Amino acid sequence: MRILDYTTEHEAFRQRLRDHLARELMPRLEEFESCHAVPRDFWRGLGRAGFLCTGVEKRYGGLGGDFLYSAIVCGEMFRCHGSGFGVTLHSDIVVPYISSYGSPAQKDAWLPGAVLGDIITAVAMTEPGAGSDLASMQATAVEADGHVTLNGVKTFISNGVNCGLVIVAARDPEVKNPHEAISLYVVEENTPGFSRGRRLEKMGMLAQDTAELFFTNCRVPVENRLGEKGLGFKMLMEKLQQERLMCVLMGVYLAERVLEALIAHARTAPGQNGKPLAKEQAAQFAIVEMSAEVKLGKVFAETLVAAHARGEKAVEDISIAKYWCTEMAKRVADRALDFLGTEAFNNRHPIVRAWRDARVMSIFAGANEIMKIVAARQIGL
Numbered sequence: 001m002r003i004l005d006y007t008t009e010h011e012a013f014r015q016r017l018r019d020h021l022a023r024e025l026m027p028r029l030e031e032f033e034s035c036h037a038v039p040r041d042f043w044r045g046l047g048r049a050g051f052l053c054t055g056v057e058k059r060y061g062g063l064g065g066d067f068l069y070s071a072i073v074c075g076e077m078f079r080c081h082g083s084g085f086g087v088t089l090h091s092d093i094v095v096p097y098i099s100s101y102g103s104p105a106q107k108d109a110w111l112p113g114a115v116l117g118d119i120i121t122a123v124a125m126t127e128p129g130a131g132s133d134l135a136s137m138q139a140t141a142v143e144a145d146g147h148v149t150l151n152g153v154k155t156f157i158s159n160g161v162n163c164g165l166v167i168v169a170a171r172d173p174e175v176k177n178p179h180e181a182i183s184l185y186v187v188e189e190n191t192p193g194f195s196r197g198r199r200l201e202k203m204g205m206l207a208q209d210t211a212e213l214f215f216t217n218c219r220v221p222v223e224n225r226l227g228e229k230g231l232g233f234k235m236l237m238e239k240l241q242q243e244r245l246m247c248v249l250m251g252v253y254l255a256e257r258v259l260e261a262l263i264a265h266a267r268t269a270p271g272q273n274g275k276p277l278a279k280e281q282a283a284q285f286a287i288v289e290m291s292a293e294v295k296l297g298k299v300f301a302e303t304l305v306a307a308h309a310r311g312e313k314a315v316e317d318i319s320i321a322k323y324w325c326t327e328m329a330k331r332v333a334d335r336a337l338d339f340l341g342t343e344a345f346n347n348r349h350p351i352v353r354a355w356r357d358a359r360v361m362s363i364f365a366g367a368n369e370i371m372k373i374v375a376a377r378q379i380g381l
């Protein structure tokens with residue numbers, strides 16, 4: 001079944017990326033996971049080969065591609081078990097804030113470097129006391145004399161160690177309504193008052209660097225504000241649609257890879273009476289049931305990708321898909337483990353890696369409970 005119209009250009013791009021990742025990523029995957037970071041030379045390699053920020057306009061060095069290119073990059077990263085990387089976050093979640101809300105001067109300053117992989121980006125919303133309820137964030141931004149002074153702590157920030165630029169959400173303490181108080185500011189590395197905490201130890205997405213960020217009387221020019229003052233909350237909500245859609249894709253691609261690995265395993269692993277596991281009816285039924293879930297998720301995800309590429313808003317459906325497809329990924333990865341025997345405890349097995357990585361998908365980009373709240377509101381309940 002074909003839902004997305006990939007052109008020959010899309011397919012050529014996919015093949016080039018697949019070759020690049022086979023050469024540059026696969027041999028180094030364990031190195032990246034053990035140091036909990038993707039080295040900058042890998043980012044630069046991706047950028048210089050044209051695989052970062054595919055949606056950025058050509059005049060800033062980007063491909064000027066449609067959203068299908070983003071889906072291809074996400075899918076190919078998962079094909080190489082690269083689910084832990086902040087590439088999708090950089091290209092399709094953070095940089096779009098600059099492309100959409102940046103002034104011409106801001107775009108000139110940051111987009112070319114982001115496309116080339118010289119500037120790795122992050123977005124800092126979450127705080128120790130404010131995750132799902134973003135409106136309760138406490139970090140402050142006080143604008144005066146052409147500067148803004150930022151104070152506060154952000155936590156669990158992906159690309160937090162590597163980032164050369166972070167978009168920080170902070171509130172004007174004078175404005176009581178949280179939906180009008182938050183603005184977004186770009187803080188570059190080496191800005192006085194901006195420091196990074198320890199690299200957080202995570203159970204999954206091991207190659208992705210995640211850190212706490214501290215802002216202590218951190219002053220940046222007011223020109224570093226993205227968009228108008230007080231519109232930060234609205235911008236976050238607008239961009240969360242694409243972020244959640246990326247999570248939908250991640251869930252589906254991860255589950256597809258799990259299924260492939262399980263089928264390969266079942267063909268060789270022993271069942272009863274000298275037959276391979278794949279010939280046991282219990283294994284066959286499980287694999288067919290899991291395939292049904294993955295295929296349903298893929299149809300749902302690709303239908304939404306097509307709608308998003310046409311510029312349609314689909315808040316209700318994306319919220320439902322984010323919840324369902326990420327839960328599906330967790331179910332499929334968990335069920336697949338049962339067929340591995342002792343290998344299910346091998347940290348390096350691709351299904352074990354996927355099981356670990358899937359766990360966070362129902363939590364970040366809006367916990368699945370929040371997705372259900374948003375969907376229920378859209379339904380009018």
Ligand SMILES: Cc1cc2nc3c(=O)[nH]c(=O)nc-3n(C[C@H](O)[C@H](O)[C@H](O)COP(=O)(O)OP(=O)(O)OC[C@H]3O[C@@H](n4cnc5c(N)ncnc54)[C@H](O)[C@@H]3O)c2cc1C
Pocket residue numbers: 122123124125126129130131132133155156157158159202205210360363364365366367368369370373
């Ligand atoms: C690996 C990883 C990477 C991350 N990267 C980033 C990043 O780059 N930038 C960033 O800003 N943040 C990032 N985060 C943070 C992430 O967005 C938050 O974890 C998420 O928003 C949930 O916030 P919380 O952890 O504070 O959970 P809480 O808001 O405390 O919620 C805890 C749980 O309570 C439940 N819950 C919460 N509210 C409700 C409700 N109203 N009704 C019912 N149940 C509810 C949910 O199940 C939720 O999982 C990352 C997190 C992880 C784990």
